[in-house]
Amino acid sequence: MTSSIDFQRDADGVVTLTFDAPGRRVNTLDSACQADLAAAVERLTAEPPRGVILASAKRSFFAGGDLELLIAVKPADAEGFFREVEALKRSLRRLETLGVPVVAALGGSALGGGWELALACHYRVCVDDAAIELGMPEVTLGLMPGAGGVTRTVRRLGLQAAFDYLVEGRRFDPRHALEAGLIDQLVADPAQLAAAARSLIEAHPESRQPWDREGWRLPGGAPSSPQVAQALMAAPAMLRGRTHGRYPAPEAILAAMVEGAQVDFDTASRIESRWFTSLATGQVAKNMIGALWFDRNAVLSGASRPDAVPRTRFSRIGILGAGMMGAGIAYAAASRGIEVVLKDIDLERAERGRAHSARLLDKRLARGRIDAVERDAVLARIQPTDSAADLAGCELVIEAVFEDRQLKAQVTHEAEAVLDAEAMLASNTSTLPISGLARASERPQRFIGLHFFSPVDRMQLVEIIRGEATDDATVARAYDFVRQLGKLPIVVNDGRGFFTSRVFEAYVNEGMAMLAEGVAPALIERAAQMAGMPVGPLAVVDEVSLTLCRHIARQTEADFAAEGRPYPRHRAESVIKRMLDEFGRAGRAAGAGFYDYPADGEKRLWPGLAAFGGQGIVPVEELVDRFLFIQALETLRAVEDGVLRHAHDANIGSIFGLGFPAWTGGSLRFLEQYGLEAARERAQALRQRHGERFAPPARLLAAQGRLLD
Structure with a gap:
């Protein structure tokens, strides 16, 4: 059987463990990987190296734990699951106590269990790429770090500094990690990782974790210290005010942090394992994993998109109505490189719609998220107008006027008069049946509903509504457009009020x-x-x-x-x-x-x-x-x-469109889990x-x- 870890020892005695899960796009800490890691550590113990480098053959370093395993574990499996977690931790503990330097070479993102694996190393070197994501976002799936992430982060940063990374599940980029002391070195590109890792090994021939050194003290103070104790008194009430007792993960993480800070490393690690087991075997985590991972991935992978239609990218669209919704859609499209014709009944209103994008862009500029060149480029893509003739050449026109059938029919006629035969029309209506609105169109097969949510710049969901005459190609192209905007598309059939x-x-x-x-x-x-x-x-x-x-x-x-x-x-x-x-x-x-x-x-x-x-x-x-x-x-x-055809559209639509509580797994899964x-x-x-x-x-x-x- 092919191992998920390639074990290579060079002439200098440095061992490189390269993770490469067979047949998978990413590495995960599944059962096979855990067994392979245990075998590799056993070999390192028997044949002591000069140093160890952990690397990945994938684009990312590690994607985290095996969610298929986690969603399947039942309360009756708790004892066996706890033993498996402890076995993984023994491998990581043996790795960090080999007495030689262990370096994580991060050429891509390391999230969840992947970042926990990196934390078990003495040093971390990473490519300086803002697209790389690091951190432990398990709390967003109803879980907590269970492979030592809580124990090691608290000991590295202290209780107060560790809060955002653990309880909030904060993700961060390599530069932030370097400033926070979580990364030791950045390199310009992946080709430099191995050399940088070797330099760290050369510079630190005998390495131990800070908490394994004599005289070590918890950064920031122990839980009993006055300043920390005062903050800890307020933290549980603050969390309960946010979770209302519906989300057990933040409270479990806080408990593991504080309890673990008062005992030795091995005891703290065992406390973490117990809390992790209680969450993993609980229903809330299963609900959240089911919705926010599996259902969301089904939506993003196109499970509701017609298969036989080639992918489409849009370069020019029109928007009818420059009010709050129309202006928001214009911003969303222009920010993704799409030219936008923003039409209203007079130029002054159209200009006000464009000004909405200017305000949003100025906020991003002030926060350093874009530069002035990018701001001006996005704004230049929005063409305000009062003339329907400017819609010529648009591949898609979205009507975002008031909820009035006659008005919607009028602007539909105006647009169709100048559009190419293959152009699509969409209505941003939130309630009016699409099939009825399509009767005003000369191309009902290319007429569809695109229900955006307000405010468009912050809301991820878009509800795609298929009318009675809408063809597969139009549904597929609408899906592609929504994904081009970086948003979540659910696909539903027509009906009064649709789904959301x-x-x-x-x-x-x-x-x-x-x-x-x-x-x-x-x-x-x-x-x-x-x-x-x-x-x-x-x-x-x-x-x-x-x-x-x-x-x-x-x-x-x-x-x-x-x-x-x-x-x-x-x-x-x-x-x-x-x-x-x-x-x-x-x-x-x-x-x-x-x-x-x-x-x-x-x-x-x-x-x-x-x-x-x-x-x-x-x-x-x-x-x-x-x-x-x-x-x-x-x-x-x-x-x-x-109206609804797939459970994933129901659950994702309810959570991201309606704010239905994520702890339930969505409005359809709520009844099943109940x-x-x-x-x-x-x-x-x-x-x-x-x-x-x-x-x-x-x-x-x-x-x-x-x-x-």
């Missing part, structure tokens, strides 16, 4: 329904945050405006009437009516909504919301479940309606107390395993 808007509406309507019931506004917002939502529903409605909510409701009611179907009213509509008609509060843009927006302070809930009454004591977990279940059940209805039978029972209980909107869909009632592949 209908689930978003369910969330905010549930919050307003609670208000109509007399639930205290502060408790509503707090319960949403305790569930893991980034922003409470009342604050979200203020951002989008109650006027828009009313417009969407009226448009939906008219559509139902035109289709001859009864319109299902929601308690939220009574709240919207009172807020607009009785209180004159339309939202943040109007200066007053569910919140007050004082000029001299932070926003605060409007005291006048007391007009909706008070319900007394309400169990907060009931509210939490209402927020989570109403979104998950609406997601499942979108599956039943044929337990299907338990989810059915909980939905029925919520239905009995709060109405038919919580009725479990037929797919949930019948499901035995996955709700959607």
